[in-house]
Amino acid sequence: MFERIKGLKFHKKQDVAIVGAGITLFRRRMNETGKELSYYAVKQALEEAGLEISDIDMVVMGSAPDSFDGIHMKGEYLLDGSGGSNRPYMRVFVGGGTGVFAPIAGYWHVASGLADVCLVITEEKMSSVHPHPQSAFKYIWDPILDRPLNPNLIWIFALEMRRYMHENNIKHEDIALVSVKNKGNALDHPAAQVAEKITVEDVLSSEPMALPVRRLDVSPPSDGASALIMVAPHIARQLTDEPVWVDGVGWALDTTWWTNRDLYFPRYVAEAAKMAYKMAHITDPRKEIDVAEPYDPFDYKELHHMEGLGLAKKGEAPILTREGVTARDGDLPVCPSGGLLGVGNPIAATMGVKVAEIYWQLAYRAGKRQVAKEVTTGVAQAWGDLMQVGTVMVLSNKR
Numbered sequence: 372m373f374e375r376i377k378g379l380k381f382h383k384k385q386d387v388a389i390v391g392a393g394i395t396l397f398r399r400r401m402n403e404t405g406k407e408l409s410y411y412a413v414k415q416a417l418e419e420a421g422l423e424i425s426d427i428d429m430v431v432m433g434s435a436p437d438s439f440d441g442i443h444m445k446g447e448y449l450l451d452g453s454g455g456s457n458r459p460y461m462r463v464f465v466g467g468g469t470g471v472f473a474p475i476a477g478y479w480h481v482a483s484g485l486a487d488v489c490l491v492i493t494e495e496k497m498s499s500v501h502p503h504p505q506s507a508f509k510y511i512w513d514p515i516l517d518r519p520l521n522p523n524l525i526w527i528f529a530l531e532m533r534r535y536m537h538e539n540n541i542k543h544e545d546i547a548l549v550s551v552k553n554k555g556n557a558l559d560h561p562a563a564q565v566a567e568k569i570t571v572e573d574v575l576s577s578e579p580m581a582l583p584v585r586r587l588d589v590s591p592p593s594d595g596a597s598a599l600i601m602v603a604p605h606i607a608r609q610l611t612d613e614p615v616w617v618d619g620v621g622w623a624l625d626t627t628w629w630t631n632r633d634l635y636f637p638r639y640v641a642e643a644a645k646m647a648y649k650m651a652h653i654t655d656p657r658k659e660i661d662v663a664e665p666y667d668p669f670d671y672k673e674l675h676h677m678e679g680l681g682l683a684k685k686g687e688a689p690i691l692t693r694e695g696v697t698a699r700d701g702d703l704p705v706c707p708s709g710g711l712l713g714v715g716n717p718i719a720a721t722m723g724v725k726v727a728e729i730y731w732q733l734a735y736r737a738g739k740r741q742v743a744k745e746v747t748t749g750v751a752q753a754w755g756d757l758m759q760v761g762t763v764m765v766l767s768n769k770r
């Protein structure tokens with residue numbers, strides 16, 4: 372098969388299905404190593420797929436900066452817990468975008484025909500960083516122009532949130548609704564760290580971090596792991612009557628210079644989505660996507676990313692949220708998992724609340740989190756790196 376995606380030539384040997392997923396509890400897990408967390412997630416995914424570790428052809432590991440676990444070359448460190456020994460194993464990494472980039476790399480392995488069964492495992496252990504995970508973020512910036520300003524992520528997101536609010540004339544109340552929705556949805560997620568029934572007033576009166584950002588606008592640092600099993604069609608048909616297929620993948624990185632991007636719109640997500648939608652033959656995402664998991668480490672980011680994904684026009688995502696369209700029983704459920712705001716944010720391991728959640732929704736295996744409407748197509752997206760990467764995957768339960 373030959374497809375051409377936005378100037379790229381792509382030879383697909385076979386389709387790719389997801390047949391199992393696993394996720395650990397997201398918490399400060401000081402007593403367990405990253406290897407142990409990885410093992411728990413892999414075991415759960417294999418059990419769901421009905422496979423043994425000996426059935427795995429290749430392993431893709433995704434994890435964000437080494438400094439979180441405090442172990443240089445952490446891919447090698449995590450190899451044993453990830454089931455990667457004595458088979459082809461690779462680590463991929465685009466910071467916070469890794470939770471969707473790792474399954475994109477799993478897709479390459481199977482779609483190219485190199486593997487029929489690929490295990491994708493993502494892990495993060497942020498509690499290892501002293502005095503606080505924010506101190507590790509300090510070292511991701513340009514050493515000459517950015518670092519002397521001593522930025523942390525909260526400080527940077529305050530700039531971006533302010534710009535988004537200003538450009539689209541959006542009030543903090545409208546943004547806070549995302550936190551209320553996602554923390555409420557997370558009450559039904561067994562892995563959740565900060566699930567809570569809260570109000571807009573709770574968000575607006577929570578501790579100021581770097582205004583306009585307040586504590587309840589923000590996801591917490593977490594430890595955790597998640598896993599996915601991606602297989603060729605002939606294996607999928609042996610394992611399940613309900614495989615979920617990868618229809619499109621896309622990724623894009625914008626410049627790392629803050630001054631050269633307009634922070635009100637995530638162009639990197641729009642470029643990544645364009646690539647994934649083209650591959651999935653999606654021309655009108657608002658109509659054709661039934662359920663979405665955009666990346667939501669901060670409440671305004673869900674809105675920002677919905678607009679980047681073409682699920683809402685620029686400045687329209689807060690209106691859809693206010694009207695209940697994005698609720699779990701709405702016309703376009705967004706973050707039915709509870710997202711990073713409710714389940715937690717162990718950076719790369721959020722694959723378990725993004726791609727895995729869309730897989731569970733499309734396989735009708737999401738239990739209490741299952742959205743009310745009938746679903747055939749969903750999109751998962753992640754963001755991060757130096758806050759300029761978009762990674763997108765479109766899934767569907769139809770062939």
Ligand SMILES: CC(=O)SCCNC(=O)CCNC(=O)[C@H](O)C(C)(C)COP(=O)(O)OP(=O)(O)OC[C@H]1O[C@@H](n2cnc3c(N)ncnc32)[C@H](O)[C@@H]1OP(=O)(O)O
Pocket residue numbers: 399466467468503504505524525565580586587589590591592668716718754755756
């Ligand atoms: C690409 C991306 O994903 S970008 C986003 C990357 N992630 C981040 O930047 C993390 C952002 N959040 C934070 O750094 C922190 O939440 C802060 C700085 C806002 C608050 O941190 P602190 O007040 O120092 O809290 P600290 O991290 O010490 O945790 C203390 C407790 O509060 C909880 N907590 C921390 N932050 C939050 C939060 N935002 N919401 C709810 N609970 C929280 C923790 O779970 C912890 O509970 P535990 O003791 O039971 O484990």
